[in-house]
Amino acid sequence: MNALFDELRRTEFSRLDAGGHVYLDYTGGGLYGESQIRAHADMLMTQVLGNPHSQNPTSLASTRNVLHARERIHQFFEADPEEYEVIFTLNASGALKLIGESYPWGVGSRYMMTADNHNSVNGIREFAKAKGATIEYLPLNRELRAENLENLLPTVDRSKPHLFAFPAQSNFSGVKHYLDWVELGHSRGYDVLLDAAAYVPTNRLSLREIHPDFMSVSFYKMFGFPTGVGALLVRREMIDKLHRPWFAGGTVKFVSAQNKMHLLATSGEGFEDGTLNYLSIAAIANGLDFLEQVGMENIHAHVAGYTEMLLNELLALHHTNGNPLIKLYGPPNMNMRGGTVAFNLTTPDGNLVDSYEIEKRANGENISVRTGCFCNPGAAEFAFNYLPDETYQCFSTIHPDQFTVQQFSTCMNHLPVGAVRASSGIATNDHDVQRLIAFVSTFIDFVPASDKVWQMPVENS
Numbered sequence: 001m002n003a004l005f006d007e008l009r010r011t012e013f014s015r016l017d018a019g020g021h022v023y024l025d026y027t028g029g030g031l032y033g034e035s036q037i038r039a040h041a042d043m044l045m046t047q048v049l050g051n052p053h054s055q056n057p058t059s060l061a062s063t064r065n066v067l068h069a070r071e072r073i074h075q076f077f078e079a080d081p082e083e084y085e086v087i088f089t090l091n092a093s094g095a096l097k098l099i100g101e102s103y104p105w106g107v108g109s110r111y112m113m114t115a116d117n118h119n120s121v122n123g124i125r126e127f128a129k130a131k132g133a134t135i136e137y138l139p140l141n142r143e144l145r146a147e148n149l150e151n152l153l154p155t156v157d158r159s160k161p162h163l164f165a166f167p168a169q170s171n172f173s174g175v176k177h178y179l180d181w182v183e184l185g186h187s188r189g190y191d192v193l194l195d196a197a198a199y200v201p202t203n204r205l206s207l208r209e210i211h212p213d214f215m216s217v218s219f220y221k222m223f224g225f226p227t228g229v230g231a232l233l234v235r236r237e238m239i240d241k242l243h244r245p246w247f248a249g250g251t252v253k254f255v256s257a258q259n260k261m262h263l264l265a266t267s268g269e270g271f272e273d274g275t276l277n278y279l280s281i282a283a284i285a286n287g288l289d290f291l292e293q294v295g296m297e298n299i300h301a302h303v304a305g306y307t308e309m310l311l312n313e314l315l316a317l318h319h320t321n322g323n324p325l326i327k328l329y330g331p332p333n334m335n336m337r338g339g340t341v342a343f344n345l346t347t348p349d350g351n352l353v354d355s356y357e358i359e360k361r362a363n364g365e366n367i368s369v370r371t372g373c374f375c376n377p378g379a380a381e382f383a384f385n386y387l388p389d390e391t392y393q394c395f396s397t398i399h400p401d402q403f404t405v406q407q408f409s410t411c412m413n414h415l416p417v418g419a420v421r422a423s424s425g426i427a428t429n430d431h432d433v434q435r436l437i438a439f440v441s442t443f444i445d446f447v448p449a450s451d452k453v454w455q456m457p458v459e460n461s
């Protein structure tokens with residue numbers, strides 16, 4: 001299999017080596033294969049494509065491309081078109097916002113989430129709160145997994161709408177959550193939102209096997225190009241339950257200015273505002289073909305192999321006094337985890353090096369990793385073992401205009417406010433992992449300036 005991926009690195013991702021890049025931010029964004037771009041450019045150079053809202057030849061050509069993209073998405077996720085509708089959005093966040101604003105929240109409904117969630121899932125709570133719903137988070141354990149859901153997910157009154165949301169894979173820790181929670185949620189009376197944005201780039205997901213009511217994805221995370229297109233896969237029967245709070249061009253069957261009336265489209269089109277990004281949507285089939293040509297099982301095994309190598313090599317690093325160099329957040333092995341590894345580097349006396357300092361030095365070596373909390377504050381709060389009262393105190397005492405994460409850290413007695421995230425993907429090779437390990441090793445016995453040191457969080461119990 002190495003031969004397959006070595007060949008891909010040479011033929012599809014040669015720009016990495018040409019530019020001397022170590023790219024380890026696949027959870028941030030996937031990389032496109034060069035053949036995807038050639039195929040897309042060929043299409044743009046040969047087809048004449050018009051706005052799909054008309055019925056003229058160029059408009060119909062765009063409509064065919066969009067239909068083909070929808071069909072390929074159904075096939076790729078093994079989603080029965082009778083059961084699921086594909087709604088195109090700007091990105092996964094756009095898909096999640098559609099749910100938030102359209103879900104029939106009300107007094108007595110509940111929005112239940114794992115603490116491990118991207119901010120775009122957390123953000124739905126603002127719509128829920130505004131309509132009087134209650135909001136609850138399920139806690140994480142030391143490995144940043146939600147556990148014991150059988151006992152923690154309460155059964156709810158089915159006469160009201162309730163939503164349970166979790167990510168198939170954490171964008172913070174790489175933890176894979178159990179997909180059978182979809183059925184658990186249903187059996188307890190919830191509609192279920194599965195945020196699959198971080199999972200589907202390296203794992204096969206079949207909507208024949210699980211049946212979430214909503215699933216969000218961003219295509220650039222799966223295959224790099226195009227950006228600006230995501231999708232909400234939604235069970236058709238759920239569409240009747242949703243209500244868009246506005247209308248736009250393309251979302252309506254009829255509008256009257258005279259009578260201030262409108263009739264929303266009853267299909268998924270009622271959720272696709274304005275003109276679709278029809279040129280970019282036409283590139284989606286190429287991207288899905290690319291993943292299938294390489295093989296999702298191969299990609300999965302490739303990423304798992306490099307993640308294991310990265311974990312083992314990072315965890316083997318120590319200062320000369322014997323203290324570990326790495327403070328890892330999340331599972332230390334490959335049990336139910338994907339290719340995202342979050343960690344901080346320690347000082348010889350057992351504190352942490354400010355992650356922004358690490359980013360600065362990594363940039364100097366052309367190594368692309370991510371630092372911060374990765375838009376996943378719940379996982380970060382458990383990883384850094386924040387106490388809710390202390391967080392509340394610091395959050396409410398720092399004036400919003402003066403708020404910086406450094407100031408927040410100072411207020412939190414110098415607890416960390418960021419980690420380093422290295423994530424592998426389709427083009428990762430030995431060289432990338434070894435360059436990262438060599439870079440990280442330069443922090444052995446390193447004593448940073450006192451204002452670049454964070455306190456080691458106490459182990460979460």
Ligand SMILES: Cc1ncc(COP(=O)(O)O)c(C=O)c1O
Nearest residue numbers: 091092093118167171197198218
């Ligand atoms: C798990 C998860 N959900 C949602 C998102 C939001 O995706 P986007 O920024 O493409 O809207 C991300 C992005 O990192 C993610 O990792």
